Amino acid sequence: MEFRLITYRDVFQWAARRQDPAAYQEHSAQVRLSPEDMKSLGVRSGDTVSLSNTGGEVVVLARADAHCPAGHGLMPLSAYANRLSGYDPQVSPLPNFKNIPVTIQPTDSGVTPLVEVERGVLERG
Secondary structure, three states, rough: OEEEEEEEOOOHHHHHHHHHHHHHHHHHHHHEEHHHHHHHOOOOOOEEEEEOOOEEEEEEEEEEEEOOOOOOOOOOOOOHHHOOOOOOOOOOOOOEOOOEEEEEEOOOOOOOOHHHHHHHOOOOO
């Protein structure tokens, strides 16, 4: 299914980044979806989903959020979101962290490890 990804800042995630990489991954590797979208995807809170676009692909945990509008996903601003963000200097001097087009699909794969996500962001440039 096609979605628009919106990133947000999470104070707990940034604190964890400095102290505990595993806690950072736990707070970052998730996407919040409306209960209706979760039902349409056939996933429950805690299931893994694949988010992909021309920037790359990550596997994260799906979380139900009644405040999330249908057709959108909410994700903490992190290396996971950076892997999906786009950058076109003709459009803006900054990368796109809002309204990122992504395809979300259920998957049996595990959450993408943080080191793999960071490697993909660095390779992309």
